[in-house]
Structure formats: C-alpha cells, structure tokens
Amino acid sequence: MPITLAQTDTNSDAALDELCSTMLAGQFYSNGFRKKATSGGTPGTIEVTITHPAAATTLVPFNFYSAENEPNSTVWEAGNWVDVIEVATANKNLTWRRANICRVDATGLEIASVGFVTLAIALAAGVHSSGNISGAVQNAAAGDRIATAPEFENSTSMVQNIGILPSQAITTPVSQGNWPHHRGEYLETQQSESVASSMR
C-alpha cells in the first residue's frame, strides 16, 4: 500500500547541502527550512517564516525529507506523486513555479530526480497542490529517502516574506518496507546468538 508522508514541525536529520531540484547549489533560501515528512507523523502546527532575498529570481525555499529508512524499499513504484503546501501568511509577489520529487541517499545527497511539474500558483493563503507529478520507477538502495523541493519565484526586486505551515500530506505511489533491512539486523542477531550459544 502506498505511503503518504505527513509534513511535520521536526527538522530533518538529512544532510542539508542538496536541493533536490535542477537548481545549482546556493539557490536555497539562506533562511529556508528542511523538515521531516513521514508516514504516520503528526502534522506540523508551527508557522515558519521564510524570506526570499531581494532579487527577482527563482529559489528553493524549503525541503521535506522522509524519515530514516523510509520507504525502505529497493523498488519505488512508478505512479503519481502530489506535493501540497499550506500558506498561512500569503505573499502574492511570490509564485510556486515548480514542484520536484527526488530520491536522495540516507544522508540527503541527491541521487535522482523522480519527477517534476511546472506550475504558476500565486501564493495566496490556503492549501495549494502541485497536482499529479508523474514519477518513473526507481531502483533504489534500501536506505534512500524521498525529498521534495518546491521552487518559488519572486516577481519583484525586493525582499519578500511568506509564512508556511508544514501541515499537509505528500502523496506517493511507493510502498513501505519491502527490503528486509530489519530482517538483516534480525539475522545478524540470530547469528550472534548462535555463535554465543556454540561457545557455551
């Protein structure tokens, strides 16, 4: 059964140098956030202010990363993804231009683009959906994680603020846990116990 990732208030522990987008390093907001989105997580309730720098550019304001060993799968199914953003304090000088879904390694390093969609969503207060993002099948390492990266455009040459509530759900086509990560640990434990008992 495909997992749905709940955006949370918790900062992600993933390494934070990658953007999960086509953009170059350094095009992340200097005060952007990286938070955890996880199956069964508690939706966030704390509004986060982010500031787009004083330039008419498109940048990545934040990322969400799945939890460690999520989805814990070596084959990510093809299908539709949906990224959703709740804007608590709107700013109509900012536009959501592109939604990216990426596969990153356990530390957050980008491995591959899963899919993206170009958008033109004025960031009024409320919930905004990317609509379907078609994702190809991914042959992954078991520890690979899901990451999202929206791209916002500032239509002015002045600093712009916006308030984001990390409260929404990210729809995925990927099923959780068909790789025996824990089984491996279990077998290791059994072997250790077996060795220990043979030494008695």
Next chain:
Amino acid sequence: MAKVVGFKLWFADGSKVAIRTQGRNQQQIGVDLDSLPSTGLLVVMLYYDEFSVDGKTRYRRILQGNDIYYITFDSTAPPQFRDWLFGQTNTASDLDRYPGAKSIVGQTTNDDFYKVVTTQAMGDMNMSEFGLAPKPGTTDI
C-alpha cells in the same frame, strides 16, 4: 471567501497603525483613510477571518516591497463579494482602476531596519489591537 477583519501598517518612521474592518459588506471602517500618511509605508499585514486547515493559525497576507499601496472598498462587486481591496503596484496608473482609493507611497530603508520591521510584522498575531478577542486554541494573542 475570506474577509479581512483588520489590517496593520508599519511606517519607516517606526510608527504602526492597526485598523479594524467592521465585518462584511461594510462601507465604513470608522477611520478616515485620508488621515493616514501618504508616504513612508514599509509593510502591510492583512488579517483574515479564516484559519488554517487545523484551525489553529489565522490566515494573513503580507504586502511589501512595492512602490505604491492602495486601499479601497469594492462597492462595485456583487453584494456577497463586497469587501476591502488592498493592492500593491509599481505602476501609478494602476490606481486609475480604483477611483477614490487611498494610496500610500512605499519607502526604501536600510536592510537592518527593514528586517526588524518585517520580523515584527510576521510575528504579530495580536488581535486585541483591533478590539477583537483572541480566538481560543489559535495563535491569536
């Protein structure tokens, strides 16, 4: 459709004005807009009567970084949609569409002061300045 219940203006001289809009379909806000300064505006924050999906965070909208801001009551809309209009533009002729609108010219300031003001605005959930009680269980204060 969300309605604006109040708005706040932050000016370059450090002053701040909070004005309550008196509910839906109203023609007067009890404040003479012409008494407001016509220059020196840095930030406008609008406060809506709607809350986030979880009901805890009041929706707002910030207007900043433009040359001109304008405020008017949209009396030409169908009654159910009549509301205050707040706009921002860098083109003075845009105001021709809103005869009678109160306009305030924006001002540039140094980065440090601008950061202080915008941080204040983003953190300002104080509804008592509008004479409104905070909604229990929300971020209103």
